[in-house]
Amino acid sequence: MNDLFNSGEDQDQQDYDDDAAETDSRQRPRSPLAVRMRPRSLDEVVGQQHLLAPGSPLRTLAEAPQGGPAGPSSVMLWGPPGTGKTTLAHVVARGQGRKFVELSAITSGVKDVRRVMDDALTARDLHGITTVLFLDEIHRFNKAQQDALLPGVENRWVVLIAATTENPSFSVVSPLLSRSLLLTLKPLTEADISGLLQRAVEDERGLAGRVSLSDEALEHLVRLAAGDARRGLTALEAAAGVAYSERDPDVTVPTVELAHAEQALDVAALRYDRAGDQHYDVTSAFIKSLRGSDVDAALHYLAKMLEAGEDPRFISRRLMISAAEDVGMADPTALQTAVAAAQAVQMIGMPEGRLILAEAVVHIATAPKSNASYKAIGAATADVRAGYGIGVPAHLRDAHYPGAKQLGHGKGYIYSHDAPHGIAKQQYAPDDLVGKDYYKPTANGAERDISARLERLRGIIRGQ
Secondary structure, rough: OHHHHOOOOOOOOOOOOOOOOOOOOOOOOOOOOHHHHOOOOOOHHOOOOHHHHHHHOOOOHHHHOOOOOOOEEEEEEOOOOOOOHHHHHHHHHHHEEEEOOOOOOOOOHHHOOOOHHHHHHHHHHHHHEEEEEEEEEHOOOOHHHHHHHHHHHHOEEEEEEEEEEOOOOOOHHHHHHHHHEEEEEOOOOOOHHHHHHHHHHOOOOOOOOEEEEEEHHHHHHHHHHHHHHHHHHHHHHHHHHHHHHHOOOOOOOOOOOOHHHHHHHHOOOOOOOOOOOHHHHHHHHHHHHHHOOOHHHHHHHHHHHHHHOOHHHHHHHHHHHHHHHHHHHHOHHHHHHHHHHHHHHHHHHHOOOOHHHHHHHHHHHHEEEEEEEEHHHHHHHHHHHHHOOOOHHHHOOOOOOOHHHOOOOOOOOHHHHHHHHHHOOOOOHHHHHHOOOOOOOOOOHHHHHHHHHHHHHHHHHHOO
16 A cells, blocks of 8 residues: 555655756655646646646746746736646746745745845856745735845746735735736636546556546545645545555455545535436425425535535525515515525625525525415416406506597596505406405415405405
8 A cells, every 4th residue: 555655756846956957856755646646747737728828928937948038027826725826836847947946925934035035046147047936825925025025026036936815916015916927727627626536546646547436436526626636636545545455455456436535534425416316306305494494404405505516596596486485475574685695695605605595594494484475376377377367447458548548448547546545446357357366365474464454455445
């Protein structure tokens, strides 16, 4: 098992010697899989193709020959974790006549920055070597620390590649930002992660074919990665370790199964297919739990859908439907909450959007229930389809066009606001539907009051 995670070609973690341009002379044993699979060229980079087109500034910077056009002197890489910021910095540093220096804004200060600048100036003037300085989490540097980078950037003592997960417009000082090329990295797709994990299984730098990967385990690992390549490779390495340690002695190449991934990561796989039975089954259970006022079950199914990667917009639509169909006029504010939740999730996004969805779920599940409105429109639709409701009473017809009055349109119409209490005795329904009650409010919630008011309204309108 020891050589499962070791590679003889672990060149991506080589130490860059300040006194030599030769970068392939050192290797670091037992490097993590995510380090060993770090791309050696831009062609191996997963995702971010919008930044790597021929002639793009990043490709120019990475492929610039010694003595040729060097591209930008400072690059800001802004994007979520695991999208390739460190990887791109390593690829740029692999160019001829370059050395790589990495600092973390979490542990480094002004003295460290100045030391790198001094060493870079010496390496350039004495050895003709360009220093690529990768500064991770630059948003954690204060103004003085960021200002210390300016001389090296301005005079090209270093090629600065700074990475941040926060918007540089708010976290990087203007002088440094104006001298930098800002590049935005996008989250990796599931296809990107899937391809990377399958390549890691076969690649000599990775697991070198010592294990195979089942489709179920691959799907689980891709889902756990959540667009983070490093997380996906780390999860694969852990699962492969379990599979290899539990292999049958007669099996040369064990298969990483779903159970191995679950055991290694202590995370159960969600049996949820967003395009299959589980999608419909869980959605059905979610709606029925809301209708049944079981707030705890409804929250469980909400969490399950979100953890499985269900589109929050789909969940928002189901909540709006549930508020109208199952709560209705028993609590008219439930629909307002559902609509507000849908709009808020659209603006805020995930993962914070789950809090808003949970609030809507709690409101709808605990609200008094009535499907009276749902049944009313159903009954009215059934009568329309059956041919009932022939014509519109003459006094309700439009009387604004020429000749309408000669046809009797509008004759005898009583303007409701002229009647006592704003309610007039008058026929509104077609002749064959006079006296037909579609809406039958329940005694639940706000409909208890609506029921009494509706009885009085119908009595006045129908002259009863």
